[in-house]
Amino acid sequence: MAEETGNQRYYRAPCPGCGAPVEFRSAQSTHAVCPYCQSTVVRQGDTLARTGKMAExxxxxxxxxxxxxxxxxxxxxxxxxxxxxxxxxxxxxxxxxxxxxxxxxxxxxxxxxxxxxxxxxxxxxxxxxxxxxxxxxxxxxxxxxxxxxxxxxxxxxxxxxxxxxxxxxxxxxxxxxxxxxxxxxxxxxxxxxxxxxxxxxxxxxxxxxxxxxxxxxxxxxxRSFNCPNCGSPVTVNLADSKSITCGSCNSIIDLSQGIGGELKHATQDEPVRPLIALGSMGQLQGAQWQVVGFQHRMGSEPGDDEHFGWDEYLLYNKKRGFSFLVDAEDGWSMVKPTTGAPVMAENGSSATYLGKRYQQQYAYNAETTYVAGEFYWQVERGQKTFNRDFANGGALLSMERSTNELTWSSGSKIDSGAVATAFKLDARKDMFKRADALPVSAASGLGCGTIILIIVVIIILLIILSTCSSSGGSGYRSSGGSYGGYSSGGGHK
Incomplete structure (x- = not known):
């Protein structure tokens, strides 16, 4: 029968499975699940027909x-x-x-x-x-x-x-x-x-x-359970977690199918110690963030055997969701997944997003080599992607591509001192400094005479190198890491 509550008109009929009332509040709804017996019912005029039973x-x-x-x-x-x-x-x-x-x-x-x-x-x-x-x-x-x-x-x-x-x-x-x-x-x-x-x-x-x-x-x-590898207690803290690591044996545990059945896990050796401890709280960009996950990743340019590494911290704020704090050799950055997809030039040299144009800085293959903590996607050791990093001044844009998904993230560079202060690690501030620090700032405590002497020495060295250089080139390559590469899912994941 049809009923009204205020301005809301809805339809109610007994469930053909158990007799409990099943309501339809929208005229667009054709099916419903009985909240009492889980029967799947289809609306046919003024009656309901049972078509099966829904899983829990x-x-x-x-x-x-x-x-x-x-x-x-x-x-x-x-x-x-x-x-x-x-x-x-x-x-x-x-x-x-x-x-x-x-x-x-x-x-x-x-x-x-x-x-x-x-x-x-x-x-x-x-x-x-x-x-x-x-x-x-x-x-x-x-x-x-x-x-x-x-x-x-x-x-x-x-x-x-x-x-x-x-x-x-x-x-x-x-x-x-x-x-x-x-x-x-x-x-x-x-x-x-x-x-x-x-x-x-x-x-x-x-x-x-x-x-x-x-x-x-x-x-x-x-959401507590025993680690399927070592038996130690593991507690899941986040609503969206699909992977977690055991704090005792470092195994990666797959939560994507729930925790009620047999849990899949993968062991990890040689743990990497993050600079910022899991669980740490920090104030960044006007919000309080908690470090809930950490992964170490390695990269290499196509056709190049040389590898470089970087760290990514997964941050969580109840109102803002998830962001990534990235620690790469060329500096710190804070990024988060984009909702839309930038338009990239055919040759990959640039990308445009929300009216801003970014120039490509790096293109490389990436692999996850170690993870710790909780993740809202199903993270695995050995996950591989192809990444492109773009920049427009301090604004950053990163693309990550796997077989079935293409994901983007955007954000900006962040001062290493601000990161240390945010997580109350000022006593270890020197450990946060990266290659993006300007020579002048690094030498701010030096006198003018010392700085002039350094410049003179550099000029002399350049003259010597120019006379001794061979025709083979310098072989120099930047080993910049990802601005926000991550192994997650696009879409609804």
Whole structure:
């Protein structure tokens, strides 16, 4: 039967599985999951038909929950459903949002942040997934997009009411495209006629959400388990973690399939000691960040046997999500994943994003060699990518490409002294200095006579070298590290 509460009209009928009431608040919803017996039901006129039973939800400890309400573009919405998908790299969640009567949107995870998307008319037949290769460009409704993710996914579980329901467990293609204006276009091939959604990055605090999940829900359940390698207790602290390392034996543990079953793990030898300890709190860019993850990575230019290394600290702030603090030989930087995809020149010499042009600094192959802490993606030792780093003054842009995904991050350089001060490590400030320090600043304590003498010596050495140089060239190569390369997933991951 149809009922009204205030201005909200909704439909309620008994579940054909258990008789409990099942509600439909959106006219766009065709399916629902009974909250009592998990029956999957389809609405057929004024009756409900049972089509099967839904698997239990994977508890991701999200702050979101059914019937949380907020505002987008100054219009109200309510979360009425949830879909959980799996793909080779883990899981992610999409929340169905009911807007102004006949429309539904999607609030989805995106690299530790969120994207709010609305239905989008492609204005042409959706290309076959095989034709949307990662890195290729395609135009829709007059806008150019870059394919950033092309994965085979499957619906694992669902909750609430849903505008469509793919067959449980059946793999289908999900393609994601992004552009240099920060737009995210998702094409879902889970139905006979592919559906599309177009969205932008959002902060949960900007959505003015009410009815969020209580913090105590996470504390009461906890996420502790014994390491599958050594048996030591391991505690998961973050809602989105898909990988964690054991503090006792340094094993990497895969959490992407939950912690209730058999856990996969990989052992690590020769641990790397981070300069900033895991768990440290630091004030950077107007926010308090906690170091939750650390990885050491090695790089080499194509065709060059020489290797260089750098460190990446995964930082977390409840309101801002995740960022990366990168410690490379050529300086420190702070970056975070971009929502959109910059436009890169065909030869890779430059990239443009949000109206700013960046010049390429480095192009190299990268490999993760050691990890510690928690990560919102399924990190593995030995993960390999191809990276490009770009710069525009102090502004930085980095591209990282794997087989199925293309990810970008942006940020800026940061003074090494500011990093040490942020984490209350001023006593070890000298250990934070890198090659980006200017000679004059490094010699600020020297007298003018000493500086002049150094310049004279340099000139003499240059004259000697110019007379002795051979025709083979200098062989000099910058060993700059990544400005923000990371082994994560684009899209909803």
């Amino acid at each position: 939800l994977f508890d991701d400890f999200s702050p979101l929950q059914l019937f949380a309400a907020g505002r987008i573009q100054d219009k109200p919405f309510t979360l009425i459903g949830r879909l959980q998908y799996t793909y080779p790299g883990g899981r992610w969640t999409e929340w169905i949002a009911a807007l102004d009567g006949d429309r539904t949107g999607i609030l989805s995870e995106d690299n530790g942040a969120y994207v709010f998307a609305l239905p989008f008319d492609l204005q042409r037949t959706a290309p076959a997934p095989v034709d949307l290769r990662v890195g290729a460009t395609s135009a829709f409704a007059g806008q150019s997009y870059t394919v950033t993710s092309n994965e085979q996914v499957a619906l694992t579980s669902a909750q609430g009411e849903l505008p469509h329901l793919p067959e449980l467990g059946r793999p289908f293609a999900m393609v994601e495209l992004r552009n240099d204006r920060g737009l995210v276009l998702s094409i879902d091939y889970g139905t006979a006629r592919p559906s599309a959604y177009l969205g932008r990055s959002v902060q949960l605090e900007d959505l003015q959400l009410t009815g969020l999940r209580a913090e105590s829900a996470k504390d009461e359940k906890g």
